Every structure is written in structure tokens, then in C-alpha cells.
Amino acid sequence: MLQNEAMNGFQRIVAALEGVFPDRTPVMLHNFMMAAREAGVSMRQYRESPETIAGCFIQAVEKYQYDGILVDVDTATLAGAVGVPVDFPEDAPARCGQGLLASLQEVDDLPPVDVSGYRGVEVWLEAVRILRKHFGNELFIRGNCDQAPFSLASLMRSPPEWLMDLMAEENHQPARRLLDYCTEAARQFLELMAAAGAHMVSNGDSPAGPDLSSPTLYRKFAFPYEKRIVEFAHRLGLPYMLHICGKTNLILPEMVATGADALELDHKTDMRLAHDILKDRATFVGNIDPNAVLALGTPRLVEEKTRALCATFSDTPRFILNAGCAIPATTPPENLRAMMRAARG
Numbered sequence: 001m002l003q004n005e006a007m008n009g010f011q012r013i014v015a016a017l018e019g020v021f022p023d024r025t026p027v028m029l030h031n032f033m034m035a036a037r038e039a040g041v042s043m044r045q046y047r048e049s050p051e052t053i054a055g056c057f058i059q060a061v062e063k064y065q066y067d068g069i070l071v072d073v074d075t076a077t078l079a080g081a082v083g084v085p086v087d088f089p090e091d092a093p094a095r096c097g098q099g100l101l102a103s104l105q106e107v108d109d110l111p112p113v114d115v116s117g118y119r120g121v122e123v124w125l126e127a128v129r130i131l132r133k134h135f136g137n138e139l140f141i142r143g144n145c146d147q148a149p150f151s152l153a154s155l156m157r158s159p160p161e162w163l164m165d166l167m168a169e170e171n172h173q174p175a176r177r178l179l180d181y182c183t184e185a186a187r188q189f190l191e192l193m194a195a196a197g198a199h200m201v202s203n204g205d206s207p208a209g210p211d212l213s214s215p216t217l218y219r220k221f222a223f224p225y226e227k228r229i230v231e232f233a234h235r236l237g238l239p240y241m242l243h244i245c246g247k248t249n250l251i252l253p254e255m256v257a258t259g260a261d262a263l264e265l266d267h268k269t270d271m272r273l274a275h276d277i278l279k280d281r282a283t284f285v286g287n288i289d290p291n292a293v294l295a296l297g298t299p300r301l302v303e304e305k306t307r308a309l310c311a312t313f314s315d316t317p318r319f320i321l322n323a324g325c326a327i328p329a330t331t332p333p334e335n336l337r338a339m340m341r342a343a344r345g
Helices: 009-018 032-038 043-048 050-064 077-081 104-109 119-135 149-157 159-165 169-196 215-235 249-257 271-278 290-295 299-312 333-344
Strands: 068-071 140-147 200-204 240-244 262-265 283-288 319-323
Touching (some): 009 068, 050 068, 104 169, 140 149, 149 215, 200 215, 215 240, 249 262, 290 299
Parallel strands (some): 200 240
């Protein structure tokens, strides 16, 4: 397709991933909580029904006319699938309150990984199937696959205990066995998501970022396993996106070196630095502040921040506009419209 021909949402995002200038800035929103709120359903209703999940996104796309759907549910589904206790609030995403393993040595007693029969995984996959059938190749469907291995390991052990474990050399071998276990869980979810029809797969690995872990820990215990997951996604024939919250400046070169096709980065990350490191190597996705700008700012502020971000990446096709992380449910619709208006202008 020629650059000046009109594209649909799917084509627009594929172009950005492949390094071809689309006809206009592609937009993929991390808006599952807002979509549910605007559809009048609680997070409990949302997480329990694939038809409800799909319906929320269909309504949001019709309202805001964006190009790619990020199908997300929470950050506790894979953890639940491997046995971590999960709390299910009425109107907030599911969350893990405690770990599963009292010590790293218990990793050798874990049962074989099989996430396929877990209800949360099944609902997530069925929602993707419904959306893919509804939109075909008109809109881009990104099937998020919850936690990357480091993040999942932190939930299985509990984040504070996991980070303390990694401080001691004698824990490194059992830690790597736990990471192998978590990699298999993540791999299975990616494979199931590919079969469900997602155009792209992704994971989040925020506990591995510099806001919580040192760059040294990231390089030793997160990067190698992220790389394995990216390689598996590519064997499935799908592009892959990696998300890490917080200020990722110190690990951006390694994040690119995972081979991920795109990096979804938070507003704390220096967008100019990210531009220079990612340019022609990986697609930048983000990074409007979801709280101070989208949820609490004025439409004018949203437009200013969006135009500034688009201008920074105007010299590269490898850019997809999004918030830096999940958009709060309380975000005013006029602010999201302002973001779309600035992107289309």
C-alpha cells in the first residue's frame, strides 16, 4: 500500500511496527478500566464474561475511533493460574495479596505448568476470539498475556521476598528454576493467545524496572527470560510488545536488545532518549501520563502533551500513540477525545 493511501486501523499499526510511515498517527489505547466504566459494568462483571469484555471494547472503539485494541483484564491472571492467591474486588482489577511460595526451595515441589484450564485465562482468550471475529483485519488486536517471567516470579514469592532473595548468591540457582517455571507459564499463554487470533502478543514486566529493581538485577534475572519470550512469540509468527512501568532510561538498550518489536513505556521515561535509542530498531508505544494528564488534566493540556509527543517522533514511522500505562476509569471522555483530536490533526 502506498504511504498516501487511506489505511484502516490494522494497516496503520502494522505499518508502524514494520517501519513504514502510516497515513496518520496510529493509536492503541490501554483503556480497559475506562471502557468498562463507560459501558456501565463493574470490573467483576467485566472479568467474568468474555462477551462483556468484547462489548466494552467495541463500544469504546465506536466512540473514540482508535486503531488498536489492547485486550487486558488485570495483572493477576497468570499468577492465579499457577496457584497464587488472588483477590477479586467488585470494581477494581484482580490483585495478589500474598505469595504462594514460603521459600525459593519450594519451586522444586511445584506441579507441572498448565495455564489452559484456568477460568481467567479462558475468559481472556475467548474475548480475543470474539473481537477478532468482529473486527477481522480492520482493527488491530493486541492480546496482552499478563506477566512476564520476572514479574510472575515476584508474585509467586511475593515482591519484597523475591527481591530480597536475589540479593544472596546462594538463591540464584533456585531463583532461575522459578524463572524457568514462570517462562513456561508465559509461553503457554502466548501460544494460546496466538491460537485465539491476536495480531500481536505482549507482557508486562514492571517489577523488573528501575523503579523497583536495579539495572544489574534486570540484566541478570529479567532480560534473559524476556528475550526467550520474544523469541517464542516470533516463532509463533507474531510481533511482540514489552511493557515496563516507571522510569526505564537505564535499561532501554537492554529492552531493545530483547528483540521486542515494540516497547510500551511509561511517562516517567525520557521520550527524547527513548526516541534516540529505539529509532529504526523498535516501535515506541506511549507515553502520555495516564493520571496527571489524561485523568486529571484539561483537554487543552492533553492536546499540548499529545502534540509534543507526536512531534518528537515525527521523523520515524515507529511510533504508536498510547498512554504510558492503564488509563484510569475516571478519565473524562473529553480528554480522550482531545488526545484523539491531537493525534489526527
